[in-house]
Amino acid sequence: YLTLAVFVQLGLCVSRASASVLNLNCCLVLLPVCRVLLAFLRGSQKVASRKTRRLIDKSKTFHVTCGITICIFSDALNFSQNYSEDFLALNAANYRGEDPRKLLFATVPGLTGVIMVLVLFLMCTASTYAIRVSNYDIFWYTHNLFFVFYMLLMLHVSGGVLKYQTNLEEHPPGCFNPNKTLQENMTVPKAFEEPFPDYTTEPFPEDLSVPEPFVQSNFMRICSEAPKFQSHFPETWFWISGPLCLYCVERLYRYIRSNKPVTITAVISHPSNVLEVRMIKDGFKARPGQYVILHCPRVSGLESHPFTLTMCPTDTKATFGVHLKVVGDWTERFRDLLLLHSNQDAEILPIFQQRRYPKLYVDGPFGSPFEESLNYEVSLCVAGGIGVTPFASVLNTLLDGWKCYKLRRLYFIWVCRDVESFRWFADLLCMLHNKLWQENRPDYINIQLYLSQTDGIQKIIGEKYQALNSRLLIGRPRWKLLFDEIAKCNRRKTIGVFCCGPNKISKILHKLSNSSNSYGTKFEYNKESFS
Numbered sequence: 001y002l003t004l005a006v007f008v009q010l011g012l013c014v015s016r017a018s019a020s021v022l023n024l025n026c027c028l029v030l031l032p033v034c035r036v037l038l039a040f041l042r043g044s045q046k047v048a049s050r051k052t053r054r055l056i057d058k059s060k061t062f063h064v065t066c067g068i069t070i071c072i073f074s075d076a077l078n079f080s081q082n083y084s085e086d087f088l089a090l091n092a093a094n095y096r097g098e099d100p101r102k103l104l105f106a107t108v109p110g111l112t113g114v115i116m117v118l119v120l121f122l123m124c125t126a127s128t129y130a131i132r133v134s135n136y137d138i139f140w141y142t143h144n145l146f147f148v149f150y151m152l153l154m155l156h157v158s159g160g161v162l163k164y165q166t167n168l169e170e171h172p173p174g175c176f177n178p179n180k181t182l183q184e185n186m187t188v189p190k191a192f193e194e195p196f197p198d199y200t201t202e203p204f205p206e207d208l209s210v211p212e213p214f215v216q217s218n219f220m221r222i223c224s225e226a227p228k229f230q231s232h233f234p235e236t237w238f239w240i241s242g243p244l245c246l247y248c249v250e251r252l253y254r255y256i257r258s259n260k261p262v263t264i265t266a267v268i269s270h271p272s273n274v275l276e277v278r279m280i281k282d283g284f285k286a287r288p289g290q291y292v293i294l295h296c297p298r299v300s301g302l303e304s305h306p307f308t309l310t311m312c313p314t315d316t317k318a319t320f321g322v323h324l325k326v327v328g329d330w331t332e333r334f335r336d337l338l339l340l341h342s343n344q345d346a347e348i349l350p351i352f353q354q355r356r357y358p359k360l361y362v363d364g365p366f367g368s369p370f371e372e373s374l375n376y377e378v379s380l381c382v383a384g385g386i387g388v389t390p391f392a393s394v395l396n397t398l399l400d401g402w403k404c405y406k407l408r409r410l411y412f413i414w415v416c417r418d419v420e421s422f423r424w425f426a427d428l429l430c431m432l433h434n435k436l437w438q439e440n441r442p443d444y445i446n447i448q449l450y451l452s453q454t455d456g457i458q459k460i461i462g463e464k465y466q467a468l469n470s471r472l473l474i475g476r477p478r479w480k481l482l483f484d485e486i487a488k489c490n491r492r493k494t495i496g497v498f499c500c501g502p503n504k505i506s507k508i509l510h511k512l513s514n515s516s517n518s519y520g521t522k523f524e525y526n527k528e529s530f531s
Contacts, residue, residue: 018073019157023239025073026153029066030243032059035366036250039290042367050372050524057369057526067127071120112156119149136328140303150240157234167228175223258295258363265319267338267357271420274386275335278311278321281362286312286320288393289370293363294322299333308500309365310392310425314400323424325386369498369526370394374405376496380486380523382413382509384501385421391500392425399432402444409443411486413477415450415501422449422472426465433467447471483512487521494522 032038042056125131126142266278286292286309295304311321326335337358370390373379374397381391391412398410416422429447436444449472486495497513499506506527513525 019236021073022070022153023236025066025069026150026236027239027243029063029070030240030247032063032066034247034250035364036253037246039365039367042371050375053372054369054524054526056367064127067124071124074117074120108158109156112152116149116152116156119145119152123149136305136330137300137303144302150244153240154234154236157236167225170225171223171227254363258293258361260361261359262362264338264357264360266321269339270323270424272418272424273326274323274421274424275326275331275338276310276321276323277338277360278319279360279362280318281320284313284318284320284362284365286365287367287371288312288397289368289373289390290365290393291368291390292322292365294334295361295363296334296337296358297361298337298358299330303330304363305330306366308368308370308389308393310389311396312393323386323389323392370500372496372526373410373498374407376494376524377406378409378411378486378490378493379407379496379498380411380413382415382497382499382501382505384415384505385417387500387502388414388425389500391498392428395425395428395432398445399428399435409490410445411448412445413448413450413482415452415476415505417451417453419451419472422468426468430465430467448473448477450475450477452476479508479512483523484517487517487519487523490519490521492520494524497523497525499525499527 038056038059042053122142123145126139132139260281262279262281262284264277264279266276268276268278270276288309290312291306291308293304293306307322307324309320310323311319313320324331324334326332368390370393373381373391373394381394383391395412398405398407414422432445433442433447436442447468449468451472451474497509499509510525510527513523
């Protein structure tokens with residue numbers, strides 16, 4: 001009997017503890033997806049510490065951690081079987097053995113709890129890597145069910161299942177409450193039937209206080225009344241209302257900011273299914289390394305995708321652009337719409353052709369770790385395939401002028417499977433190489449191009465690419481030797497390591513960055529991660 005009562009109280013304690021964990025994580029899970037807030041905090045003038053800015057770059061990992069925690073602590077207890085006759089007010093069921101299906105589907109806490117579990121199941125399964133890669137639409141649409149989950153969560157706690165004690169002073173925890181039933185059925189030993197002899201007949205001296213009964217003060221306290229319970233006041237709204245309002249305000253701000261479509265000035269088709277889109281938008285400003293979110297209503301009414309800027313607007317040039325690799329339904333439909341009305345070799349199209357393009361909306365820019373690449377004295381940039389896009393904006397910025405930045409040496413490593421992929425930014429690399437040679441700074445940038453899959457010696461076609469052909473290597477980089485060579489040439493310096501590419505390369509670079517070397521060189525690892 002007593003064990004059952006304790007089990008009921010323990011189940012309620014677990015539920016209340018889980019509810020507290022859910023409140024905290026539902027509050028924090030929205031903060032990493034507030035992109036404008038993160039971009040504001042990432043700015044060097046807002047957060048002076050580089051270590052703090054690098055922590056902001058872990059926002060996606062923090063978001064995933066909060067989501068997993070929410071799933072783990074979404075527990076369920078059978079209040080029908082664990083019915084307590086001793087504490088009737090704590091029972092969610094009306095009587096012992098009540099049908100659990102009635103509690104699940106005929107009460108507000110039960111029904112909302114079932115729906116929330118289903119929503120969480122859909123969101124978690126659709127967030128797996130396999131589904132995100134094969135069909136991004138499923139991930140996008142199911143993840144927007146979070147608003148339904150939040151509304152159900154606030155309704156779920158309004159049922160008053162979780163209760164707290166209101167008379168703690170009269171019935172403190174651990175006190176003994178005499179029960180009539182126990183007294184009637186209890187057999188008192190003969191040793192306690194006779195009263196204890198009165199050993200103390202004289203009063204205590206005046207200078208000593210009269211002690212409390214020994215049993216009550218040292219072993220247990222006798223409570224004056226039975227415990228009383230009351231439904232706990234809902235606190236979920238207090239936890240999630242702030243972040244939810246912040247997220248809604250940011251979404252409204254982003255909608256207003258991106259409400260005007262951009263003007264597409266050029267659409268260029270590159271080898272290996274890569275499409276370049278150049279645009280103009282009034283008042284658009286961005287820093288190298290940032291990314292934008294593209295939304296084309298004719299492709300998808302709700303779906304949008306992030307793309308790193310490969311060209312940023314400057315004081316003399318308002319054009320900005322992105323390179324996107326055609327993989328998946330969205331990019332395929334987007335390419336078909338753009339190339340249907342475009343001349344692939346046109347740089348700037350006439351006005352009557354521009355109007356035939358589908359409407360394209362740009363949201364952003366948003367911050368990324370690659371903004372820090374210009375704030376190190378020495379930077380190592382490693383790209384795999386289309387992962388070169390964040391470094392393209394950095395190279396374009398250096399082409400306009402490098403003396404105003406802290407960066408004094410750049411190691412640029414680019415690994416591709418086919419030689420044609422290097423032509424995406426071959427012109428940019430050659431122009432930057434020639435510019436630095438003219439300014440007597442050929443050591444400013446160290447370019448290494450690796451062709452991972454080939455049947456023999458190949459070259460980038462074109463006489464103007466001779467500077468790159470001499471830097472084209474066959475095979476994969478020997479990362480350990482590369483790090484040792486860089487550390488030897490830059491003793492006792494802090495080098496920023498930036499990677500955008502396959503996870504295999506990322507893990508190797510991360511491990512080497514954390515390893516020590518005999519030259520006193522410190523490597524700080526940064527990885528692209530769209531928040």
